[in-house]
Amino acid sequence: MNMVNAINNALDIKMAEDKSVIVYGEDVGVEGGVFRVTEGLQKKHGVERIFDSPLAESGLAGTAVGMAAAGLRPIIEMQFSGFSYPAFNQIISHVSRMHNRSRGKYKQAIVIRMPYGGGINALEHHSESAEAIWGHIPGLKVVIPSNPHDAKGLLISSIESEDPVIYMEPKRIYRAIKQEVEESKFAVPIGKAKVIHKGEDITLVAYGAMIREAQKAAALAKKEGISVEIIDLRTIYPIDRETIAESIKKTGRIITVTEAPKAFGVSAEISAIANEEAFLFLEAPPKRVAGFDTIVPLPKGEHHYLQTAEKILYEIIRTVKY
Amino acid sequence: MNMVNAINNALDIKMAEDKSVIVYGEDVGVEGGVFRVTEGLQKKHGVERIFDSPLAESGLAGTAVGMAAAGLRPIIEMQFSGFSYPAFNQIISHVSRMHNRSRGKYKQAIVIRMPYGGGINALEHHSESAEAIWGHIPGLKVVIPSNPHDAKGLLISSIESEDPVIYMEPKRIYRAIKQEVEESKFAVPIGKAKVIHKGEDITLVAYGAMIREAQKAAALAKKEGISVEIIDLRTIYPIDRETIAESIKKTGRIITVTEAPKAFGVSAEISAIANEEAFLFLEAPPKRVAGFDTIVPLPKGEHHYLQTAEKILYEIIRTVKY
Amino acid sequence: MFKEYNPIKKKRLQIIDNDGKVINQKLMPKLDDKQLIKAYKDMLFARTADLMIVNYQRQGRIYTYPPNYGQEAISGAVAQIMRDDDWLVPAFREMGAYLAKGASLKELFIYFMGYEDGSLFKNAKNFLPISVPISSQLLHASGIGYEINYNNKDQIVYTFVGDGGTSEGDFHEALNFAGVWKAPVIFIVQNNQYGISTPFKMQTASDGIAIKALAYGIEGIQVDGNDFFAMYKAVEESAKHASGGNGPVLIEAVTYRKGAHTTSDDPTKYRTKEEEEKWDETDPLKRLKAYLIANKLWSEKEEEKIVPQYKKEIDRQFIEAENYGEYALEDVFKFMYTEMPQDIKNQMMEHEKFLKWKEARS
Amino acid sequence: MFKEYNPIKKKRLQIIDNDGKVINQKLMPKLDDKQLIKAYKDMLFARTADLMIVNYQRQGRIYTYPPNYGQEAISGAVAQIMRDDDWLVPAFREMGAYLAKGASLKELFIYFMGYEDGSLFKNAKNFLPISVPISSQLLHASGIGYEINYNNKDQIVYTFVGDGGTSEGDFHEALNFAGVWKAPVIFIVQNNQYGISTPFKMQTASDGIAIKALAYGIEGIQVDGNDFFAMYKAVEESAKHASGGNGPVLIEAVTYRKGAHTTSDDPTKYRTKEEEEKWDETDPLKRLKAYLIANKLWSEKEEEKIVPQYKKEIDRQFIEAENYGEYALEDVFKFMYTEMPQDIKNQMMEHEKFLKWKEARS
Ligand SMILES: Cc1ncc(C[n+]2csc(CCOP(=O)(O)OP(=O)(O)O)c2C)c(N)n1
Ligand SMILES: Cc1ncc(C[n+]2csc(CCOP(=O)(O)OP(=O)(O)O)c2C)c(N)n1
């Protein structure tokens, strides 16, 4: 399975299992979504359960709030994360708050799926990475898989979560990675990072499409005699401080890799956590390998912006030599 | 002048000076805004130049984009920062991007004013502090004054900025601080923090209404024999790394005070900067005195949430003893 | 009726005049005496409470409150028709509807005293909390409407918004979604002529609000919102329409906010005494009362007797609310998620440590 | 004309039939032969370019592109009327209008090849860049309209959106603001029956889009968007209306997207051949050409002669665009602010250091 198949499979399983699960969004029905993630599901589960919505993202999120309050488990798709912003008010004012506001009376078992990130030679607004913004909003969970297996397991967990989940899909690797993935249902827990590569000298924290780059960087670093530990964050919020802290306590050095803008981003949070959880173990300043504080350039300029294995290696070497 | 007077005064000066400056927003006209910040300006400058808009925040920001492209310098008011979110798409997709997208052809000399922050016993959504979100968006400048003098000077700079500015007003201290403020025009530069209290043992970085708390905490700390340096950040983005770094190099310790949620917030960015700019000088982990990662409680619970001088003192002592 | 009052005809549904005389017998809803008296009492109770809350607020015993004064017929009509199972998706200025849904005044007081607990509405089924971001709640109503159709339920959603709220994008999206989905939602716009200080003519260039229904292919009707009978009739027909699988209805209830926008507002800044007096003539309680008295269903004496009883009851609930007690630290954290994430637990524990330190110091 | 075609009458403005025969002489716009030929040539050029771009894309020489195929009469009409000083606030599917405004194909190619520089439009006055977030541009148009009134300018704003785009909240807010401000904006909805794969009937329950004008108290008109003359007439009258201080107009141009949504889309997934063929009969170029030929203003021979010339010219500009050159690192940073903040400068310098290191290593 590639990631597209895995997500489709998770949706299929949960729709089959639970009639309260419904899926809607722009073009998710007949067409199966612009990335074909929901392909075939309308045929199988019917137009009442998976359907095209009018072109209105606030409408998507706002109606989901009502459906969830009434007991459904809506899964909505934002066609691109860069087009989720018209829904911002509904998400920050209601999706994330209704449960608290009603003192637990009204659940918000909502999943908001959105492809995100750069590297696909797309038009403006199609390459955004705004996970830090969602992470900063109390009441949301924010999840990002880096491979088909996790994509499936995390989506199952997200759909089963009683609380709202922003489920961000690294579209750049939608079809880039194939894995054997169990056909039957399994869950990957939200809130747990995973050490996907053991190492001794330095910790790399990454997620989504950056995992691939981190892995390549680790391979390059190995040739330089540097042993890299890689943590796949998997959940942006609630963030897994323990796994990060433990790794730093071993390696003494940490770099966060993210394609989002640097200022006020995920990498800053991880620097702060490094300080709070493992200050005395730090042998070099926690480093941020992040996007520039600029707009993602159009395709011809995107290579300047994207984080590469070499850029990571460069910072690994600088940090180890510090 | 208190801060309300100072802002009114800055608006008045710029409106008198420059016909391209216009002001609009919900209830800013006849009524002079729900906080009376624009009181009297419609009488003076006319209904064409300062007027009530329909109740629609996306409309406010979106029309400002067009006006600014056509050469006006619109100043719009979001009645509360918690109601700026319907405008989020316009701000992130256009206000912050039009200049870059058009390669400098179309300026976005827009000021978006918004009262923010807690402590006024308000209804839900009236106590938000989302400056980190604005700070994370490339293309915006984000400014927060802590006193009438700076409020005026920073607003003058914001209106004169060729680039868009999110100008956040700590409504809790709208009328709490009175100062002698020059009646004539002066500017406080965007992007420059200010050391407002010299000290030796520890640095407090704060802004907006938290400056008062920081000052009280510094006074309390003094009694404990701790000398505190206070930096008033004044600009969230572009953030003044130099002033922060210099102070840490002297004190070796830093605490950021903010009323916004902690995770992925301003205080994380400052922790990251501390690492990047002054790692070898750090004698204790940079600390975040921030809001909980929760929704600001309604008035009866707000005391739990708000940062107080005592809470800051508590963390000062812990950090100094570290 | 929707044909007869199609908004393009620019007619406003009215059944009694300002003196309570029936001027449209044909459309007079069938209500028996008991029902009529109950309706009036509901409105009277709501108004009594409303005026008292404004006083409580002046005494500093409650925070900001948005008075309903002058708009009671709208909620009053809904109150008589809305069923237990129906949904109520409120804005913030329709107290009569909340009470009908099973909310207690005490809970509302607790809410406006600054506790989230006041949104729990223990005995109210299918009642969302008050929604502050203008118009955003309308989409929730459309979503619930989808659920009702999806599960073939016999329910209707009642939702409220103000005239100012019709300018928000969410108003448009909510009516559009509901139209496409044929969702059984009754959108009630309380056109009280102002959004805070902004007069209706600055909200939109359209001729009223009911006409906006045409943009969504749904029924719309403009109603004299200060005429209880007209409101009753409109809501009754709308409920039939929506229940019958015919989709949503937009009701424009033309009314006037006799009080301030909220207790922090001063309307003398932006409107005239003359205007207020003109609208006073249309007062909804006055009109229904005149009708009842003319029909020997009510008397000044009864009113003089009952109002003090109401006041006592309201005050009792208010004092109960005032004794609601401490806002526990845990309440800040407890409902953020169904289960508290470790991070949030830690933040709470750290804060408790600080509180202990603080106590020890003092 | 706006009265005659008031949307509540459910009439669609049409002037020629599918064979190019005039069926509405009364409203036939007055255009001389030269103007007519120019209009057709503009449309022919746009279509030729459009089809070539789709091919370039297949060859991997340009990125995603949204074809205009089938919708050329709409931009074609605007192109004849829009003045140098007027504003054009585009969506992304009205190439003919861009060219009329002074944009070059070369610039458009540069844009779709992935350079921001392609949005500079050096010779185009008052032309905002292509706007990708659906409907968001409409508010910019309303804002510009305010500026025009504010400074008493003699200008009009032309802005475009699709049928799908009418569902967005920004559509509502833009028309509402423009209505209240009496802004001289012409909102042109290209109702091409689909928003990507979503058919119009799933966007809204309303009977067409023109009727939505009533919600804003502005003029609206439904036009056969594949009829050049009808579009011309509608735009001409709208421009007069807006110039005269009467506020905005909403034009619904009923058309069909003959091509794919973008070059990444496959319409066979969601629509039938029969439907496509039915619409083929209404093709705007075919119809105008038939009119011209019948009036001896054009011939197949002329067309055969001119199309290859167009192709050559288009290819020349395309190749020039292909040689546009490197995207300098600085271009990522340079336009973020009027002056680069130190932080951003530092980020650029740090990246240059890395690039040097990388070069040294290899
Ligand atoms: C999105 C949003 N913007 C602004 C506000 C501030 N605000 C509260 S009430 C109000 C006016 C509402 O007017 P209207 O819709 O007519 O309702 P009314 O108060 O008259 O009942 C405003 C602007 C808000 N609550 N939400
Ligand atoms: C806010 C937003 N949401 C989603 C998209 C993705 N998207 C691009 S074009 C499109 C459909 C537009 O349909 P319509 O408005 O009818 O215009 P058309 O493409 O038919 O010209 C969608 C959903 C977007 N660009 N912006």
Ligand SMILES: [Mg+2]
């Ligand atoms: Mg109102």
Ligand SMILES: [Mg+2]
């Ligand atoms: Mg379309």
